[in-house]
Amino acid sequence: MSAGLPVKSAPDQARSRTFGPLYSRNARAVISRGLLATRSTNWLVMLSGFFEPVLFLISMGVGLGAIVGSVQGPGGGEISYAAYIAPALLAVSAMNGAVYDSTWNVFFKMNFAKLYQGMLYTSLGPLDVALGEIFLALLRGLLYAMGFTAVMGVMGLITTPWALLMVPASVLIAFGFASIGMGITSFLKTFQQMDWVNFVMLPMFLFSATFYPLSVYPQPIQWLIQAMPLWHGVELLRQISVGAFTAATPVHIGHYLVMTAAGMLLTTLRLRQLFLK
Amino acid sequence: MTDGTAREALRAHSPDIAAARARRWGAFYYAEQVLRVMKGYGWSIIMYSVGHPVAYLFAMGVGLATLVDAQGAEAFGGVGYVTFVGPALLVSASVMTATNEFTFPVMDGFKWRRTYYGPHASPLTPQQIAAGHIMAVTLRLLLQSAVYFAAVVLFGAAPGGWGWATILVATLAGLSFGLPLMAYSASITEDKGQFALVMRFIVMPLFLFSGTFFPLDSLPLAVRWVGWISPIWHGTELGRVFSYGYQQPPLLTVLHAVVLVALAVLGWFLTRRQFAARMGK
């Protein structure tokens, strides 16, 4: 053993670095652990996350689309019902994945798998863990978004090159939700409280102009929906999918930039509550 | 630790009495235990039972309906869209709840926290433990479906006088999907994320391709078979008959009921067998 060596051994070097109270600039280690862990996860389970929005698209787009016919798209032109809901489903899937990864997943690894307890007994700080986990969630979101966009292409729902920008845009959406989600998880203590997350998600999914235009609602309800983050994501992706941009486009993007920044701030402020009890 | 000498005045009844009572009421004792556990998340159950129907009926029956009803009601057999989706949502919700209650808690019982093995060390038999679990979940399905039906009525989506029967249909549909699933859950020895696969590759497709949001006929023939084998479709069609007098050949109505009962009975037998085999090991 080399612990007593006077020259700087690897452990000595690792020990003599200096950091802030929360961050040891080593989120990389958390990321590489996550990638290594995917080796042992069931690949079918990974894949299944991608199938969910695709199934919705086929069912609602084809089945219901046969009855509804075409609807008015963002640019004012008529588009098929499938083309109308596809970007919305992508936004929903970005939201679901990010929220799942930053709430349930974090909660489980914290309280049941005791994974973070192990990590936090090392020189990692809580911010390393948070950044690593968010990065992994976004990576997965990126893969799903590419897959879904490809399916849209195969179904003939992509008519403009602009549509490829849906991929980075949905990563942005996921970033917004993941950073807020992790901050919120720091307030939750039991599984029952975790259920509340679902109670917020379900109406957001159903009401955010996913399956039908906002115009079916009376004006005050429209304002309410427009205040919900998912609606901005749905609108943004819908505009991108047909390449029809308006003055609202930067507002949608800005909404997510602010949400990400606010979420990261909240998460950082709450890191001690989240990881150090 | 302290010693329990103070409590000695109270005496347990004799082993013979314990065995006789367990033989007779064992399943109920275990059902009571499961219900007590459910009480722990009772608030979530209530929120879900009320929130889910209100949110779905509003989004689909009111929101989506504006888009759909504009195309004329003939696609939905002459009734409004909310009336059309009402029984379908009711049945689907029951199947989803059954899926939740017959997967993770069963795995918990055998593997994670091994909650089945506590009672197994008492005079209860594995079959009684299975039966007790099923009874408790059935009660939950009945209550949840009753609340759901009340919401359907409030949305004016159950015009017929037989609508209340959809509560029973939904519960039956839940069991007809849930019990075979329970037998499968009881057979899993290693957690490889099977339940996530069941949710996404079985429950979700059944939910989406069972004539829930649109008549099965509007799907291409290539995927219509999903509906035919789906307990959700059989339950939904049956529910529609009761709820708004949906017209179909009487033979078909009987067939739906027979399929649901047959699946539930089959699942019940498989579950009993699986429980006995696994706990006997």
Add this chain to the structure above:
Amino acid sequence: MEVPFHLPAGSTSLRRVHNKATMSSGATGAVQPADEPPTEARPTVITAENLTKTYGDVAAVDGISFSVPAGESFGLLGPNGAGKSTTMKMIGGVTRRTSGALHIMGLDPDSHGPEVRAHLGVVPQQDNLDEELRVRDNLLVYGRYFGLPMSYLKPKADELLEFAQLTDKAKSKVDALSGGMKRRLTIARSLINEPRILLLDEPTTGLDPQARHILWDRLFRLKEQGVTLILTTHYMDEAEQLCDRLIVVDKGRIMAEGSPAQLIREHSTREVVELRFGSERNTTIASELQGIGERLEVLPDRVLIYAHDGESALEQVASRGLRPLTSLVRRSSLEDVFLRLTGRSLVD
């Protein structure tokens, strides 16, 4: 026979374990082993002043103060719920203290968590291995958390697997290990960064006797290299053998502090007479034993008489016409100190 921890040839330290054991289990003879430098000469690595942690209304740790010099092996004893693990977690900076001061290598773990933990190796009470990774990957990945390079980690991981006798399990899933093997892996993991301070929360719980001895040997050798050990245990023999100094904690407060021998001297008599009268009679007979020895303790299953001379105490019992079912005279041990200080049913 499987030897769970690898024992290197020519190790002399085990002999020291046994020497020390015989020395300290005698009530009178124990002194600090001669080869250890006096504690004052060494720099202090951990200081805690009025350390407090409350969960809601419950004070898990209620104002404890202690300091640990480098290279010392320092024990925390106490009944379940005394606050030992909570103290360990605060030292590791994974639980924030409610009040009080705490410094590890001069640093406050609340403001310098990563730096503090860079010096630590931790064996928590409950294993928290990465169940999604294989055995060897657990060590490698854990080392990465310290920012250690792979060139260092790979041979180190193999050495530690060898030490934990898990070499042939290197590629197994953690799930497939037995309880004791998981414990051994957790212990091996705590050594991956060659820590200067080891926090061991009931490290030997669940280990078989061989594994326990081999761990003790390793701990002694680490101590020789100047590693500081902070240890909790419910095995009094382990505490007597491993700890230079210990504190007995109860309800979050320090009840006593000193070397095992000191504690035995101060809080117990030289010998103890154990009497069993049958469960019904132990309590009722206690009054008839009053006056024998220096102190009487009634446990659920037996009565203990603390006396300087056990044999004569036993004769007094017989002369009062009392006939115990069994009787035993023995030297006092740390267990007696523990029962005395934290017992709930004392009859003084």
